[in-house]
Amino acid sequence: MKSVLEWQIATVQAICQETHRVKTFTLALPDWSPHRAGQHYDIRLTAPDGYQAQRSYSIASEPERRGELDLTVERIENGEVSTYLHDVLIPGDQIEVRGPIGGYFVWEASMAGPLLLVAGGSGIVPLMVMIRHRRAARSTVPTRLLYSSRTAEDIIYAEEMDQLVATQPGLGIYHTLTRAQPHGWTGYARRIDVDMLREVATPLGSALRSYVCGPTSLVESVADQLTALGLPADRIRTERFGPTGGTL
Amino acid sequence: MDSQSTDQNADLMLDGNAVAGLLQEIFATEVTIAPVQCASCGQEGEVGTLLAFTQGPGVVLRCPACERIILRVVQTPQHIYLDARGAAFLCIPKPQ
Amino acid sequence: MPKGFISRGFQGRRVQSDDQSRIPPGQHETADFPVLSAGPTPRIVLEAWTFEINGLVKKPIHWTWDEFRKLKSQPYTVDIHCVTKWTKLGTQWEGVSVDTLLEYVELEPNAHFVTAFCDGGYTTNLPLEDITGGKAFIAYNYDGRPLPREHGGPARLVVPHLYFWKSAKWVRGFTFTEQDELGFWESLGYHRRGDPWKEQRYRGD
Numbered sequence: 126m127k128s129v130l131e132w133q134i135a136t137v138q139a140i141c142q143e144t145h146r147v148k149t150f151t152l153a154l155p156d157w158s159p160h161r162a163g164q165h166y167d168i169r170l171t172a173p174d175g176y177q178a179q180r181s182y183s184i185a186s187e188p189e190r191r192g193e194l195d196l197t198v199e200r201i202e203n204g205e206v207s208t209y210l211h212d213v214l215i216p217g218d219q220i221e222v223r224g225p226i227g228g229y230f231v232w233e234a235s236m237a238g239p240l241l242l243v244a245g246g247s248g249i250v251p252l253m254v255m256i257r258h259r260r261a262a263r264s265t266v267p268t269r270l271l272y273s274s275r276t277a278e279d280i281i282y283a284e285e286m287d288q289l290v291a292t293q294p295g296l297g298i299y300h301t302l303t304r305a306q307p308h309g310w311t312g313y314a315r316r317i318d319v320d321m322l323r324e325v326a327t328p329l330g331s332a333l334r335s336y337v338c339g340p341t342s343l344v345e346s347v348a349d350q351l352t353a354l355g356l357p358a359d360r361i362r363t364e365r366f367g368p369t370g371g372t373l
Numbered sequence: 374m375d376s377q378s379t380d381q382n383a384d385l386m387l388d389g390n391a392v393a394g395l396l397q398e399i400f401a402t403e404v405t406i407a408p409v410q411c412a413s414c415g416q417e418g419e420v421g422t423l424l425a426f427t428q429g430p431g432v433v434l435r436c437p438a439c440e441r442i443i444l445r446v447v448q449t450p451q452h453i454y455l456d457a458r459g460a461a462f463l464c465i466p467k468p469q
Numbered sequence: 470m471p472k473g474f475i476s477r478g479f480q481g482r483r484v485q486s487d488d489q490s491r492i493p494p495g496q497h498e499t500a501d502f503p504v505l506s507a508g509p510t511p512r513i514v515l516e517a518w519t520f521e522i523n524g525l526v527k528k529p530i531h532w533t534w535d536e537f538r539k540l541k542s543q544p545y546t547v548d549i550h551c552v553t554k555w556t557k558l559g560t561q562w563e564g565v566s567v568d569t570l571l572e573y574v575e576l577e578p579n580a581h582f583v584t585a586f587c588d589g590g591y592t593t594n595l596p597l598e599d600i601t602g603g604k605a606f607i608a609y610n611y612d613g614r615p616l617p618r619e620h621g622g623p624a625r626l627v628v629p630h631l632y633f634w635k636s637a638k639w640v641r642g643f644t645f646t647e648q649d650e651l652g653f654w655e656s657l658g659y660h661r662r663g664d665p666w667k668e669q670r671y672r673g674d
Contacts, residue, residue, distance in 0.1 A: 130397050134474060167394045170476040176497070176554070178481055181391060203501065205482040213478040221474055226393045229405035229421025341386050363422070365387045382510045382619040429505040430552050430634050430654050440509060442590075447658040449671040454658035 131156075132169065132223045137216050138193065143281050147247065148211055149185055149197045152222065159188050162258040163231040163251045163336070163364075166196060166224030170209060180206040183251040183338075184225060189261035194222075197281065199247040201368065230364040232336060234262035238360075239329035242270040243317065243347050245339025248366050249281050252338055260293055269297040271325045273317050273343065275304040299325050317343065319350040326354065334360045341365040389423040392432050395446060396420065399453055400465055410461040413441035420463070491548055492556050493665035499555040504619045507653065511588035511639050515623060520607065521642035522570065525580035530573050531642070534623065538609070540565045545606060547629035549636070550665040562627060564608035567600045570643075580645035584652060585626050588639040593652035594661065595628065595635060597645075604630055607640060632663040632670070 135152040142148055162184075169179045186195035200211040214220065232240065232255045240259075242252040249272055259268060274280045286298050301313035301321065313321055326333060335356060337347045344363045351361050389396075389405050396404045405421035416438035423434040423443055431447035436459075443459040457463065483497040492498060521531035532540070545562045576597075584594050599605070605628040609616055616622035621638030628635045634654050655661050660669040668674060 129401055130394060165390075165393075170479045170481075171474060172479050172481055173475055176481050176483070178479075181394065203482065209476070209479050218477055219474070220476065223394060226397060226403075227390055227405055227421075228393070228403040229419050230390050341384055363388065364390045367387055367391075368381075368384050380510050380619050381504045382506050385504060385506070386509065424509075426506050426508055428503065429507050430659060431507075431657060433507045435508060442508070445507075445657055447654070449658050452658065456657055 130223045130226065132221050134219050135194070135222045137214055137218045137220065139216055140214070143197060144279055146200045146279070147197060147281050148200070149195050150210065150214065151186075152194045152196065152220070153192070154194060154222070157192050157194065158225065159191070160184050160194075160225035161188060161227075161231045161233060162254040164225040164227040165251070166194065166222045167226060168196075168206065168210075169221040169223075170206060171221070178205045181226070183254070185250050185254055187254055187257035187261050189258065197247070197250045197253075230336065230338070230362055232258070234259055234264040234266070236334070237266075239267040239333040240269070241326050241329055241333050241335040241351075242268065243272075243322070243335065243337045243339075243351075244270065245273045245317075245343035245347075246275075246279070246366070247281070248337075248339030248343070248364070250338075251364065252336060253282050253285075255336065256289060256293075256296065259296070260289060265295045267295045267329055269299065269325050269329060271299045271301070271317065271322065273301045273303060273339070276302055277307045277310070297325075317347055317350070319353055322347065322350050323354055326351075326356075331355070334362070336362045336364075338364045339366055340368065385426075385428050387425040387427060389420040389425055389434060391425050391427055392434070392446070393421075395432065395448070395453075399446070399455060402465060402468060404463070404465060407466065408464045409443060411436040411439060411441065411443055412459050412461040414439035415461070486558075488558070491558055493550050494668045495670075496550055496554055496556040496665065499557055502557060502560075502620065503551070503553075503555060505551065505553065506619075506638070507591060508589050510618050513588055513618075513623060513639065518623060519641065520570075520624070522574050522645070523642065524584075524644035524646055525577040526645055527575040527577065537565070537607075537624070541569050542609075543606075545608070545627070545629075547627070549627075549629050549633050551633040552659065552663070552665075552670050561612055562606070562608040563610035564606040564624070564627065566603060567605040567607065568603060570607070571601065576645060579647040582646045582649045583643045584646060584650050585637045585640050585643055587637050587641055591637055591639070591653050593626075593635050593637050594646075594650050594655055595631070596649065596662070599628060599631060599635075599662070604628065630664070632660075632665050634659065635663055 135154045139151040165181045165183045182196045185197040201207045410417045426433040434444040445456040447454040486498040515534045518534045519531045523529035548558045550556045608627045609624045626637045626640040
């Protein structure tokens with residue numbers, strides 16, 4: 126892994142609408158280097174008068190997809206960078222990026238232990254990469270994802286999740302919808318609490334390691350709940366996202 | 374996720390992962406996995422677990438146990454100022 | 470490093486200002502009120518809150534919240550400028566002028582500077598001239614309502630003619646000093662005075 130981070134100019138290859146508020150941007154980089162699931166890239170925008178804005182977004186593509194980079198970004202009303210990415214950027218445009226960045230909130234298929242992934246909102250992005258990497262590495266490590274969204278329309282990567290559960294051994298994905306549920310919904314319908322975590326996590330056994338990502342309030346309450354369930358602190362890894370849906 | 378927090382300041386608090394790029398500029402290596410010990414309370418953990426306040430004139434990283442300051446960073450056009458007095462130590466792995 | 474790269478069509482979260490003469494150099498107007506902090510919002514209990522003036526004064530003084538609220542107060546409409554480059558025009562506050570507070574103390578002859586201290590440990594330093602003559606106040610209302618906690622409530626210092634890091638949130642008092650004792654950001658590369666019209670952002674500017 127490179128030690129010295131350099132900014133480089135990436136080119137937008139494709140833009141995919143994931144949900145009404147979320148897009149995935151596929152970027153080609155002049156100097157792509159392999160990343161690890163959970164890492165992120167920094168994006169920097171510069172206006173003609175030199176004004177700059179910078180944000181971090183988790184890498185959405187698994188490391189096995191070499192040579193290009195996906196970033197999944199939620200559009201935040203009045204968000205300075207996300208509105209530019211959503212409303213202005215088109216394939217062919219260029220954007221300054223640097224990365225891959227991170228080391229703590231990272232999972233590799235070579236790491237032992239059953240895996241519990243807990244996501245709120247756009248916190249799903251780094252955890253989905255872990256699942257995509259798990260598939261690409263043909264790992265069968267018992268893995269469960271608990272994913273909290275407001276409504277069914279807000280579930281990012283919904284179809285891919287269904288496919289993965291159907292085809293990947295040892296993978297379970299559980300949804301909770303906190304604001305509204307569609308007719309006939311059989312998933313959870315409330316904010317994540319210790320009972321929900323216990324139900325999802327218990328079959329994984331006590332040697333599990335967990336990754337929690339989402340808004341600060343969710344991350345903190347889930348981390349406390351996992352601790353209450355007896356999970357030692359060194360098996361809980363957290364990444365807080367700001368209200369802008371990425372790290373600020 | 375419905376975040377009904379009335380304290381925007383709490384919602385804006387992140388962690389060491391959010392400033393990984395800036396810290397890598399300073400230390401020329403990935404440091405979110407680096408153990409750091411709080412000089413105030415002795416708690417030891419990875420830099421990625423520190424509470425991060427990124428929205429002000431500089432970055433402040435605080436101990437998740439006692440909330441005292443561990444690191445402060447200010448970026449000016451030409452320099453980076455680092456105050457690490459809040460860290461008893463920062464243990465950075467050598468590149469192998 | 471790619472210098473000079475411009476992002477096509479990017480202007481940022483900036484409002485086109487009608488009155489450029491009120492925007493200091495390098496600043497842009499914003500319609501929001503960004504929340505900036507160095508730490509978690511302190512938990513403050515009004516029954517235990519005091520505003521204290523100490524240091525180089527003949528006799529230290531403090532007011533409880535109830536006493537403080539009985540002091541002469543007035544409305545203020547001021548422009549504010551944050552060193553992170555946003556400017557907000559016409560912000561409305563209500564509070565107590567620092568001049569009013571200083572009527573209750575007698576300063577020592579060598580009390581040239583003040584350090585404002587706050588819940589949460591934040592400090593900022595100012596010369597006496599920058600807080601007197603109507604230039605500074607302790608605000609407890611913003612926009613007609615009690616100052617929200619995330620913006621410094623119950624009370625913050627407001628010094629609109631200097632960069633807003635000097636307008637200390639969760640202020641609890643002043644310590645008068647002989648020397649200029651650099652505060653939280655001033656000791657880490659920011660300018661000791663911070664005049665936005667002279668663009669005094671950083672040490673050495």
